[in-house]
Amino acid sequence: MLLLKLAGAVLVVGAGAALGHAVSQRYRQRPRELQQFQRALELLVTEISYAVSPLPHALGRAGVGTTYPVREVFSGAASRLASGGLVTAGDGWTAALDAATPALSLNAADLEIIRSLGAVFSMPGAREQVRHLELACRRLAQHESAARADESRYARLALQLGVLGALALTIVLL
Amino acid sequence: MGDPAWLGSIQRDVLPVLAPPVRRAVESWLSTGSRAAVAGLEELRLRQERPLVAVTCVGDIMLDASGRRVGDPGDAFCPSATDVQVTLQLMTGYSLYTREEELRSLFLTLSGGHRVGLAGRTLVEGDRIRALQHVAALSIRLARAVTGCATGLISSLVVDHILGSTLVLSPPGAGKTTLLRDLARLASNGLPPILRSSRVGIVDERSELAACLNGVPQLDVGFNTDVLDGCPKAQGIALMLRCLNPQLIVTDEVGRPEDGRAILDAINAGVRVLVSAHGRDLEDIARRPAFKELLEHVPFDRFVVMSRRRGPGTVERVTARTELKSRAGR
Secondary structure, three states, X not given: XXXXXXXXXXXXXXXXXXXXXXXHHHHHHHHHHHHHHHHHHHHHHHHHHHHOOOHHHHHHHHOOOOOOOHHHHHHHHHHHHHXXXXXXXHHHHHHHHHHHHHHOOOOHHHHHXXXXXXXXXXXXXXXXXXXXXXXXXXHHXXXXXXXXXXXXXXXXXXXXXXXXXXXXXXXXXX | OOOHHHHHHHHHHHHHHOOHHHHHHHHHHHHHOOHHHHHOEEEEEEEOOOOEEEEEOOEEEEEOOOOOEEOOHHHOOOOOHHHHHHHHHHHOOOOHHHXXXXXXXXXXXXXXXXXXXXXXXXXXXXXXXXXXXXXXXXXXXXXXXOOOOOHHHHHHHEEOOEEOOEEEEEOOOOOHHHHHHHHHHHHHHOEOOOEOOOOEEEEEOOOOOOOEEOXXXXXXXXXXXXXXXXXXXXXXXXXXXXXXXXXXXXXXXXXXXXXXXXXXHHHHOOOEEEEEEEOOOHHHHHOOHHHHHHHHOOOOOEEEEXXXXXXXXXXXXXXXXXXXXXXXXX
């Protein structure tokens, strides 16, 4: 009986720690992903305004310096546009973002900024597109500062809360 | 049903860049429409909220959503704003910004040399169009290389076994570009024993003559031909003279005074020119500033006047310079 209780306690503490770790990881990943999106968008601005690369190629190039899952958004949009059959460039971007969203650690406000870029890709002029991309970069930078503050405040706390909460639950159950 | 290569080009280069509802209507009409109309298809007109029209040699035909010919505009398929925007996105590979210069000039060139004229709301900065803000209509003019169409005419244009400097005149849509392309091909390849091969330089400002894709001509303009694609005519003629040592310079739709001066420079440099211009006859274009100075010197050996009287490509008359001078003397 005691052995069974001990095993149950270990399982509860393990599950709590895993949950705390997962929440903590989301806090740690969010600023990194926001930073990667900014870098990629800066590269995209260069591709559009200086290299004048076609959008599928420009998106592919912009995503090269990023890692999973941010890379999935750029490469996914690039391959969807290159294969054709879509209605607008925005559709390709939105579809790629939707596919990558479960793996991203971003919140709804972050995703809204990134989603809004779909409409920018349908604009006729490079000047207008670059202006909107730069604005999106600035907004993402603001979100990144807030995300870094959240990370330092809550990342460790979430991990500790997971372990301690599970311990408290174990004591109550025992 | 028409030239298979030309229909193949429409299926390969035009249909995939049409919004799906427009594509379905056109595709269906191409396979079920009357043979004469399909074979004589010249343009497709997509106007937002107005009937889809196929311009053919037998007249303008309104199409419904299933590609059937209709007589009442109320029964015709009217492309929506989304259809027009989607078509524009597909035509530019979802990259409108890469075609900004063309959009500012209110046209796009598709692979295969098909030209798309644009209409809508323009944004003007100073005296220059900065952007086309709302595109509401697309006119897809289908390029058709009619190889051999100039062969019957060539003997009347040759001077000392080389194509003489020639001005081709006609109102829009009479086949000037097609004739110019075939003349350039003949001048480049030569046609023994009438015509010797020449080094030909084409200044193709609107990418219609050679229909270049990444600088490579998609239509047959001869083996001995260099093309400056997308280059303004006056600048291109000067560059051709300086860099490519042509014996014949070919350019389409001359209209600005600087074009006229560049042509005169080329002729004075000993190069022959083959150019076209909009106009019904010589008197018509003599009133235009671009030609005033040019025609005072009468630098052309031949003048070709075309019309649509018996369909596109009708040559009304060929006038030699000597004939013109003797007429002026009288």
